[in-house]
Amino acid sequence: MDATTEALQDAGVDPRLDRDTSNCSIARTLEVVGEKWTILILREVWYGSSRFSEFERVLGCPRNLLAARLRMLVEEGILAAETYKEPGSRSRPKYVITPKGMDLVPAVMGLLQWGDRYSADPEGPAMLSRHRGCGAHVDAQIRCDQGHAVQPEDIESIPGPAFRLRPAE
Amino acid sequence: MDATTEALQDAGVDPRLDRDTSNCSIARTLEVVGEKWTILILREVWYGSSRFSEFERVLGCPRNLLAARLRMLVEEGILAAETYKEPGSRSRPKYVITPKGMDLVPAVMGLLQWGDRYSADPEGPAMLSRHRGCGAHVDAQIRCDQGHAVQPEDIESIPGPAFRLRPAE
DNA sequence: CATCTGAGTTTACTTTTCTATACCCAGCCA
DNA sequence: TGGCTGGGTATAGAAAAGTAAACTCAGATG
The missing domain is CATH 1.10.10.10 (Winged helix-like DNA-binding domain superfamily/Winged helix DNA-binding domain)
Structure with a gap:
C-alpha cells in the first residue's frame, strides 16, 4: 500500500x-x-x-x-x-x-438475452434475433481486445483516468 | 403473403x-x-x-x-x-x-460502454474494465453462433415460438 | 445493567413521475 | 364549412420515489 x-x-x-x-x-x-x-x-x-x-x-x-x-x-x-x-x-x-442509438444495441441485447434465459415462456422467446446473412442466432458477449471470450468473473475493474473521490461534506 | x-x-x-x-x-x-x-x-x-x-x-x-x-x-x-x-x-x-446475477454482466457492460463513449469526462472513464489474466480492455459485443462479429444493423428480429398477438379489447 | 453497533422498520412529509382523459391544431377532403 | 386524422398539449389525480428522523432488535462490550 x-x-x-x-x-x-x-x-x-x-x-x-x-x-x-x-x-x-x-x-x-x-x-x-x-x-x-x-x-x-x-x-x-x-x-x-x-x-x-x-x-x-x-x-x-x-x-x-x-x-x-x-x-x-x-x-x-x-x-x-x-x-x-x-x-x-x-x-x-x-x-x-x-448511430448513437445503434450503439445501445449491445446493452439492450444483454437485457433481452437475460430475459430469454430467466423469464421466457416455456416454449421459448417471443422474438428471435439472427444474423442477417448467415441466419445464425446472435447474442451479446464479452470479449477482450486480444480476442478472448471473457467470463464475467474474469473482469477486473480498476480506477480510470477520471476516477474521483466524493467531495467531503 | x-x-x-x-x-x-x-x-x-x-x-x-x-x-x-x-x-x-x-x-x-x-x-x-x-x-x-x-x-x-x-x-x-x-x-x-x-x-x-x-x-x-x-x-x-x-x-x-x-x-x-x-x-x-x-x-x-x-x-x-x-x-x-x-x-x-x-x-x-x-x-x-x-450466477443468475452474473448473467446480467453483459447487459450492464453494454450500458457502461455506451456511457464511456458518449458521456465520459474528457480525460476518460472513471473506471476501466480489463481481462484478468491478459490485462486487455474488455467490452460487450454481438456475435452469432457461427462466430462472426455482428453489426447492430445486421441483426434480424423474427417472431419466435412464444410470439402472441395482443388480446383484442 | 447500560450502552454501542449494524441492519434494518416505521412514520410523516415533499417532490417527482406516471396515468388517464380531455382538449387543440394543421391540413386534407367532401 | 365542417368533419377527419395524426401529432401533439394541458391538466388533474394516483403512484412511486426521495428525505428525515425516530424507533427496534440482537448481541457484544464496559
Whole structure:
C-alpha cells in the first residue's frame, strides 16, 4: 500500500466506498435511458416502428410521456426526427435511429438475452434475433481486445483516468 | 403473403403493432432491474461491496429503498444473503451475487460502454474494465453462433415460438 | 445493567413521475 | 364549412420515489 492510500485510510476514506459515483458511465447512461418507456420505445424502433401513432398503439403508453420521451431521445441524438408524407395527407414527423442509438444495441441485447434465459415462456422467446446473412442466432458477449471470450468473473475493474473521490461534506 | 396474414390485415391487425408486448424478454428484464437503484446496487456488488452499510455509504440512497431493493434482488435470485461475522460482533447478513446475477454482466457492460463513449469526462472513464489474466480492455459485443462479429444493423428480429398477438379489447 | 453497533422498520412529509382523459391544431377532403 | 386524422398539449389525480428522523432488535462490550 502506498503512502497516499494509507493516509486516506487513516482519515476513514476508502476509495471503493468514497469514490464519486455520480461520475460513472453506468449512472450516466441510466440518466438518459433509465426512465420508464425509453428502452421500450427504442425496441420498437428496432422492430420497425417510426411514427407517434405506431408507438402509441404498440406500447399503450400515455401520449404525454411518449411525446416527452421522443423529444428527449431526439435531443440526446439517439433518434432523429425526419418527415414523411402519406399521399393525401400533410407532412408529419417520424423518428429514425442514429448511430448513437445503434450503439445501445449491445446493452439492450444483454437485457433481452437475460430475459430469454430467466423469464421466457416455456416454449421459448417471443422474438428471435439472427444474423442477417448467415441466419445464425446472435447474442451479446464479452470479449477482450486480444480476442478472448471473457467470463464475467474474469473482469477486473480498476480506477480510470477520471476516477474521483466524493467531495467531503 | 399467406392467407392468414392477409386475413389479419383485413381486420386491421398488424403483427408488428398488435403483438403482445408484455410477452417480451426486454420488458420482463426491466420489470426486475428497471427500478431506480437496482442496477447501481449490482454495480457496487461487482465493485466489491456486500454489506448494507457499504451500499448506503457509497450510493447515498434512502435506507428504506435500499432494504426493499436488496430484498427483491434476493427474492429474484440475483443476490444471495449470507452471513459474516466481524470479531467481537454478532453475525450480520451480507449480499453476494449469484450466477443468475452474473448473467446480467453483459447487459450492464453494454450500458457502461455506451456511457464511456458518449458521456465520459474528457480525460476518460472513471473506471476501466480489463481481462484478468491478459490485462486487455474488455467490452460487450454481438456475435452469432457461427462466430462472426455482428453489426447492430445486421441483426434480424423474427417472431419466435412464444410470439402472441395482443388480446383484442 | 447500560450502552454501542449494524441492519434494518416505521412514520410523516415533499417532490417527482406516471396515468388517464380531455382538449387543440394543421391540413386534407367532401 | 365542417368533419377527419395524426401529432401533439394541458391538466388533474394516483403512484412511486426521495428525505428525515425516530424507533427496534440482537448481541457484544464496559
